[in-house]
C-alpha cells in the first residue's frame with residue numbers, strides 16, 4: 370500500500386495535478402529541496418517533505434473550489450484520505466489564516482505552530498516562484514511587485530510578515546544548532 374505521508378507519493382500527486390503549471394512545479398522542487406535541508410530539525414521529516422510538495426496543490430485546475438488555494442488543496446487532500454496533520458499544514462501554510470480572514474473564508478484546521486510548520490513556512494518563503502533560494506524579505510517584496518500594493522495578497526503578506534520572519538528565524542536557528550554552529 371502506498372504511504373499517504375511519504376515524499377514520493379506527495380511528489381507524484383503534485384506533479385500530476387500541476388502538470389500544466391511548470392513554473393509552479395519548479396517552485397515546488399525548490400521548496401522540497403529546501404525542506405530537505407531542514408529535515409534533521411523536525412520530528413517528522415516525511416510529513417515536512419510531503420507538505421512541501423503539496424502545499425500549493427490547490428492551484429491544480431481540477432481542484433479549484435473556493436479559489437483560495439491553501440484551503441482547496443487541504444480539502445482535496447482530506448477527500449483522498451490524507452493525514453489530518455498534512456491537511457492542516459497545507460491549509461495554514463505561510464500564514465494563510467490572515468488572507469483567509471480578509472477574504473471571509475474560515476479554515477477548519479488549527480495552525481499547529483510546530484517545528485514542521487515553521488520549516489514549511491521557511492522553505493516556502495525562501496524559495497522564489499521559479500524555485501531558487503531567496504530571503505523572506507526579498508520574497509515579500511517580490512509578492513508586492515507582482516500583485517501591486519493594494520492587492521489582498523500583498524496586504525495579507527505584509528500583515529503576516531512578522532510571523533513569517535519569526536518562523537524562518539526559528540528554523541534557521543534550529544539548523545545552525547544541529548550543525549553545531551550554536552551551542
Ligand SMILES: [Fe+2]
Nearest residue numbers: 396424425493
Ligand atoms: Fe509555495
